[in-house]
Amino acid sequence: MHNISIARITFAVLVLWTTFLTACNYQSVSAADKPNVLLISIDDLNDWTGCLGGHPQAKTPNIDRLAGRGTLFSNAHCQSPVCNPSRASMQTGRYPHTSGIYFLSPDLQKAPKLEGLDTIPERFAKHGYQTLAAGKIFHGGDQRFFQEYGGSLGGFGPRPKTKISQPHGHPLWDWGAFPEKDEMMPDYKVAQWAIEKIRTIPDNADKPFFMGVGFYRPHVPMFAPKKWFDLFPQDQIKLPVINENDRSDLSNYAIALTNEKHVSPEHSWVVSAGQWEHAVQSYLASIAFADYCLGLVLDALDKSPHQDNTIIVLFSDHGFHLGEKQRWAKRTIWEDGTRVPLIVADKRYAAGQITTKPAELIDVFPTLLELAGLPKDNAQEGNSLVPLLENPLADWPYIALSSFGKGNFAVRSEHFRYIQYRDGSEEFYDHRKDSREWDNVINKRAYAKTIKRHKTHIPIKQEEILPGNSTGHKAYEAASRFVEN
Ligand SMILES: [Ca+2]
Numbered sequence: 001m002h003n004i005s006i007a008r009i010t011f012a013v014l015v016l017w018t019t020f021l022t023a024c025n026y027q028s029v030s031a032a033d034k035p036n037v038l039l040i041s042i043d044d045l046n047d048w049t050g051c052l053g054g055h056p057q058a059k060t061p062n063i064d065r066l067a068g069r070g071t072l073f074s075n076a077h078c079q080s081p082v083c084n085p086s087r088a089s090m091q092t093g094r095y096p097h098t099s100g101i102y103f104l105s106p107d108l109q110k111a112p113k114l115e116g117l118d119t120i121p122e123r124f125a126k127h128g129y130q131t132l133a134a135g136k137i138f139h140g141g142d143q144r145f146f147q148e149y150g151g152s153l154g155g156f157g158p159r160p161k162t163k164i165s166q167p168h169g170h171p172l173w174d175w176g177a178f179p180e181k182d183e184m185m186p187d188y189k190v191a192q193w194a195i196e197k198i199r200t201i202p203d204n205a206d207k208p209f210f211m212g213v214g215f216y217r218p219h220v221p222m223f224a225p226k227k228w229f230d231l232f233p234q235d236q237i238k239l240p241v242i243n244e245n246d247r248s249d250l251s252n253y254a255i256a257l258t259n260e261k262h263v264s265p266e267h268s269w270v271v272s273a274g275q276w277e278h279a280v281q282s283y284l285a286s287i288a289f290a291d292y293c294l295g296l297v298l299d300a301l302d303k304s305p306h307q308d309n310t311i312i313v314l315f316s317d318h319g320f321h322l323g324e325k326q327r328w329a330k331r332t333i334w335e336d337g338t339r340v341p342l343i344v345a346d347k348r349y350a351a352g353q354i355t356t357k358p359a360e361l362i363d364v365f366p367t368l369l370e371l372a373g374l375p376k377d378n379a380q381e382g383n384s385l386v387p388l389l390e391n392p393l394a395d396w397p398y399i400a401l402s403s404f405g406k407g408n409f410a411v412r413s414e415h416f417r418y419i420q421y422r423d424g425s426e427e428f429y430d431h432r433k434d435s436r437e438w439d440n441v442i443n444k445r446a447y448a449k450t451i452k453r454h455k456t457h458i459p460i461k462q463e464e465i466l467p468g469n470s471t472g473h474k475a476y477e478a479a480s481r482f483v484e485n
């Protein structure tokens with residue numbers, strides 16, 4: 001009797017001990033087992049990078065070397081051409097037409113349809129990752145989503161007492177050489193923060209890390225120290241190639257939506273003020289500076305013990321016009337507004353690959369889950385891009401979907417862009433011969449079948465726009481006079 005009790009107790013203790021050990025193993029996945037993740041965001045960067053070829057003078061040696069180490073998605077698009085909905089969609093795996101967040105407000109935590117959903121770092125934290133970030137990964141309030149947040153470190157950065165180039169308009173809308181030193185720029189501080197973390201997290205840390213590094217340039221104000229401007233002498237600046245009659249085949253609705261009530265300067269003002277070359281120079285200088293900061297982080301990673309075990313994803317949240325279609329900045333669902341750099345570098349896959357299959361920022365979340373070996377989330381609306389890392393030419397049945405308010409959608413396939421606006425007007429562009437989207441061929445018979453196929457991707461169910469007072473809300477409202485009831 002006595003012996004049996006001891007045996008039972010011993011057995012019970014053993015079971016408890018084994019359960020405890022298993023729990024420990026689950027909680028603290030060792031860094032050797034799971035890859036680290038470095039998620040790098042560059043705010044408002046369009047395709048003006050060396051590897052995407054959007055501008056012949058763009059200098060981005062570090063983005064290009066990262067592309068050379070991984071897979072470049074050369075046909076990648078945002079879900080919305082503004083920060084907040086683009087980042088909210090990417091971070092929750094839900095399209096703007098599912099969440100109702102189409103514009104700069106409201107915040108993603110105010111959307112009933114997103115309630116209870118994990119963002120990317122929150123999901124990784126649940127699976128034993130140490131999550132940390134600095135700079136802009138989300139559209140504000142990053143500290144809510146990471147275990148450790150190093151701060152915005154100055155955000156959009158210092159501004160001179162009086163504006164340099166654009167005397168009127170939104171306080172952030174300005175460009176020129178300012179301030180004096182790299183060290184005064186928030187992006188430099190964000191890079192230094194990341195470098196310090198990469199240096200100090202030990203190789204044998206009991207948790208893998210998920211690190212967000214969010215750069216603010218080339219977002220306005222397009223300021224950077226003078227030495228970055230000197231790389232692009234103003235008298236040698238190549239302006240974007242534009243067609244003066246480009247708008248003649250657009251609807252009044254499309255023009256109103258993408259121009260009225262906007263905070264960016266009017267193209268006619270930029271030209272008449274003699275500022276076009278200077279603004280293009282400022283954007284190029286801002287990109288070169290952000291690229292330099294990226295390079296500092298990549299160098300630190302290369303010198304660290306994490307270099308072989310860290311997945312790197314680099315993205316921008318949307319595109320940017322600099323005069324194309326006679327307009328400036330974001331907030332369009334044309335190629336200039338939606339095309340973004342997207343690079344996935346993971347040493348388990350071939351280096352230097354390029355895929356022209358349509359990819360979306362909403363694909364980043366499922367891609368990272370698969371690469372890190374975390375459970376698939378079937379409720380997510382994006383698709384893992386891992387098949388394209390395995391084979392950049394793989395059959396890919398998906399398209400990229402962008403929207404700017406309910407009823408305004410763009411469908412980008414490998415070779416075409418179809419646009420449908422709320423007033424019923426449509427556009428269709430053939431990228432095989434019209435990469436600048438000058439020639440709207442919506443009425444050309446030869447394309448009828450292809451257009452019909454693209455149309456099937458316009459979502460039938462579209463959430464109402466969650467209320468707010470953003471530029472997007474105002475432009476959407478202003479354009480509504482062209483919608484017949
Ligand atoms: Ca942005």
Ligand SMILES: [Ca+2]
Nearest residue numbers: 246249438439
């Ligand atoms: Ca046109």
